[in-house]
Amino acid sequence: MTETPFDALLVRAGGVRGLVSSALPVAVFGVVSALSDLTPAIIAAVGAGSVVLIWQLARRESVRPAVLGFIGVVVCAAFAFVTGQAKDFYLPGIWMYLALAVVFTTSVLVRRPIIGVLWAWVTGRDDTWRRTPRVRRAFDAVTAVMAVVSWSRFLVQYYLYDTNQAGLLAVARIAMGWPIFVVTTTLIYLTIRMAIRALPRPSASH
Template structure:
């Protein structure tokens, strides 16, 4: 059975299980930090990330998300240890949200919405989708939703970071993970489904068959 574009994209980040794994070290740090302080929390977060990495390797799951996840947690932990402030564990993530917000917004302004570009890359299609106004609009709307979510995450969490509200910052990082993802994912799904239905049949069939695209750049 051929995988859908969404299934392919999820597979690249480790699937739903991979998304859950990515939240566990952050949650661990937040809980342990509140109870025992920065150093035990840092050790616990890295320990959980290491256990997840080993577990995925043992199960022979996709190693790329596992390695990136561990590297991300290690980076956050390293920043917190170097600066001596527990709240700095969240700083790389805050700047990541800023970067994503800028990326999504810029992609819309230049007429290459990230959701559409990523969809084309995952499915092996060319850029002819940009020539179909309805499809471009759908991908632009989905990218705008992701941009808005990224900006909200950055603004809220940076404010809490800047005002030294560590407890609320930890809560915000957790609360703004899965709940906001539940908003963005349906938008992306709708855009992809609309694109598949709206694109010319010739483009879909020729690309899926591995032939040269019917429509040029």
């Protein structure tokens, strides 16, 4: 069976199991920090990230999400350890959402929607898609959705960070994480499928 673009996106994210396991260190940190102290929470989060990494390596699954996820947990834990504040565990992710929001928004404003640009680059296409109004509008729309999602994640989580609501930050990070990823990747998949149908096939290079 031919792999669909949506399947490829899920594989890169480690599958549904990978999406769920990516939320585990955040959930563990939130629960332990609420019930105990910062140091046990850091240890528990890094431990949970290590378990996920070892488990996925042992299963010979896609290791990129696991490795990147573990590195992300370590970076977040380092922020919290250095500052001594549980809320700083979430700070790297908050700034990442801001960066993504700026990239998505800017790409739409300059009429180079980043979702379309990346799709064309990955599939070896030229800029023909930009000269097809229906396709360009579709990529503009889905990139705008990603911008709104990124701005929402940043604004909500920064507000909770700024008001020292570390417990709710953990809930927001999980709730605005992989469930939204499933929705947005579905929209991206539908846009790509429409673009493939609307555009001629790229000529074979060999």
